[in-house]
Amino acid sequence: MKQIEELLAEYEIDYLYHMTYVDNLGSILLRGLLSRQQTCSQNLTYTDISDQEVQKRRSCKIVRGIPLHGYVPLYFNPRNPMLFVRKNLQSQIAILGIDPLVLLQPHSVFSDGNAACSNTVFYKDLSSLSRLNWKIIRQSIWYDQPDGKRIKCAEVLVYPQIAVRNILSVFCYSDEMVADIKKLRQDHLRIEVNRNLYF
Template sequence: METNKLLFHMTHIKNLPSILKNQELLAYSEMALRNTLYQDIANPRIQERRSTTSIPLAPHGSLHEYVPFYFAARSPMLYSVLHNGTNQEEMVYLVTDTETIDRSGVPYLFTDGHAIMVISEFYSDLTELNKIDWPLMEDPFWKDTEEDPDRKRRRQAEFLVHKKVPIQLFTGFAVINQLAKDRVEELLKNHQVNKPVGIRRHFYYK
């Protein structure tokens, strides 16, 4: 089983200055402790459930103590954000991969489905990445079907990094178009961060 897989964290472009200034991407609980200003794009009900969802493996805690990543772009979360009125041009992907995180020594876990769902399982060894539904991750269509009513949960499998992710662990950024690329590159330049920004239209919806 290939153990090096891309990871995608999606955030609003308004959050980039804080991330770049601090040189790290913080978990929700860490942002609260530091009173970090944050443009939250998540559903409030989902955030509440994440705050009370306990992690069964070390280093334990709640989901809010972990920085979440998806194994695929074009997530159900982005679909929800889009239909709540947020412009996709303002959504930025921070990209890294499993082996980069593993080599760094920061604690991590991952799940085989949406982490707040009771039936989702938690894992801590990259050799267990075969628990992820990789064909579904590569499918542009993830909605549940009559034959398979569990697709949406599995598509939202998460890779969870404890507390924070240093900016040097990111391989780059992905955006929807040239205008967004220019905006992100300007922010990177202002904070003296040298990372590539790629236009990846297929990471977004029409």
């Protein structure tokens, strides 16, 4: 475990991140983070902030024998092209800080870019974190870099769900959002404003 913690520290992976509409938090903090496949099969209602054209591409993709929609998607850096496209909704988007040790779950994989792209490569062994372009993943600007948009959206895919206990923090756009989330009475959660994760 010490080696794993050292590896995560080397790449400054304090959290993995999942973005969601704040109104979804009640359900998430009850059931955990479910894959899109699970959410649909259980007929759960939620507000979707994703791009539907991108989701169509993702619906056709298989990663390591599992449909891409069977995984819960996380980002190494939430301040990425997906959030940029939804920046008009930022005041309503909560960013969940997930325990990076979900990388150790049996079917977890990670990618060197957006999972929907045909040229994205997927890895299982944590030693392959060295293959990712951390300069682009970490920096604030990606659009002036070759393939920057894809690389910036490097993902971690967790199958088939993420337990509530692995949701460590909720990062918010405003104090008003913090107040609303605290009404859910999840004492184990760290809830704070962090505008550095937003645009």
